Amino acid sequence: MKKKNHVKPYLVRIKNWKVRNMVMLYLDARENFIAYHRTVKQGIYISFDKMRELCEIMYEIKEDHHLLYKRMIDPRKNRFENADKFMPDDVELALMKNVGLLFHKLMVARELKYQTEHYPERDEEFQRNEESLQYHLQLITELFEDGIEVLLEFILKHTDNILLFALLVENPDLIKKHFGRDAAAMIELAAADSGIDDIYCEVGTYYLDGGRLDDAAKMVNIALEKNKDHKRALELAAKLN
Numbered sequence: 001m002k003k004k005n006h007v008k009p010y011l012v013r014i015k016n017w018k019v020r021n022m023v024m025l026y027l028d029a030r031e032n033f034i035a036y037h038r039t040v041k042q043g044i045y046i047s048f049d050k051m052r053e054l055c056e057i058m059y060e061i062k063e064d065h066h067l068l069y070k071r072m073i074d075p076r077k078n079r080f081e082n083a084d085k086f087m088p089d090d091v092e093l094a095l096m097k098n099v100g101l102l103f104h105k106l107m108v109a110r111e112l113k114y115q116t117e118h119y120p121e122r123d124e125e126f127q128r129n130e131e132s133l134q135y136h137l138q139l140i141t142e143l144f145e146d147g148i149e150v151l152l153e154f155i156l157k158h159t160d161n162i163l164l165f166a167l168l169v170e171n172p173d174l175i176k177k178h179f180g181r182d183a184a185a186m187i188e189l190a191a192a193d194s195g196i197d198d199i200y201c202e203v204g205t206y207y208l209d210g211g212r213l214d215d216a217a218k219m220v221n222i223a224l225e226k227n228k229d230h231k232r233a234l235e236l237a238a239k240l241n
Contacts, residue, residue, distance in 0.1 A: 008084045011068055015086070018064050019154075020163040026099070026151055027171075027178055029057040030144050036137075046137070048117055051110035058103040065096045072096075091153045098147040102140060109136040148178055159190050162202045169203055169219070197226040201233050208236065216240060 032054060036046040069088040070080040080087065088096060112133040116126065158164050165187060168175055172183040179186060188196055204219030217240050223233040
């Protein structure tokens with residue numbers, strides 16, 4: 001009989017927080033890299049320190065992936081490590097691959113940037129390093145463009161993660177900038193058959209439990225706008241009054 005996959009209880013407890021953190025960190029890294037493109041037009045190129053910050057962000061996401069999910073040992077044989085972790089599906093594997101490639105390309109670009117800034121060499125050597133740096137920056141740009149689509153699929157997989165929904169609600173401008181949708185539309189998309197009013201109630205309960213009464217009231221009001229007879233929303237509204 002095939003052994004049932006076992007996941008450490010600790011990983012089950014922290015998964016929702018880690019998923020929320022991965023999404024937030026990815027958007028933060030992409031936001032910073034997009035800002036690099038704006039400065040290039042002004043003749044200002046991304047600094048070594050900024051490259052190092054981006055590497056650290058992607059490294060944290062990569063390590064969180066390996067904390068939660070089984071690491072693939074042999075991609076050709078689809079073989080994973082024997083560990084008490086979650087088995088990643090295709091979407092999770094795609095995000096892990098994207099994050100891993102971003103981390104390593106950023107590391108290469110970071111070192112090339114350091115060389116061009118601190119070790120002036122012969123003209124031809126400097127030119128080769130500069131061309132290689134621009135090549136890797138273009139690869140990173142393409143990986144971030146591909147990655148945002150994978151990240152959306154990753155978000156839509158976790159429709160039961162209230163912490164993730166709260167993140168969407170709290171950062172509407174950031175969400176719209178990266179996904180082309182406002183937070184409400186993202187929640188509508190992710191809620192699917194769950195009921196959008198139920199989702200807002202759950203987020204409202206999360207805020208209420210955390211003592212964020214104004215935020216809780218805002219979520220309850222949205223839920224009641226969707227369904228004025230929603231029982232749970234009416235109960236929460238009574239608690240808040």
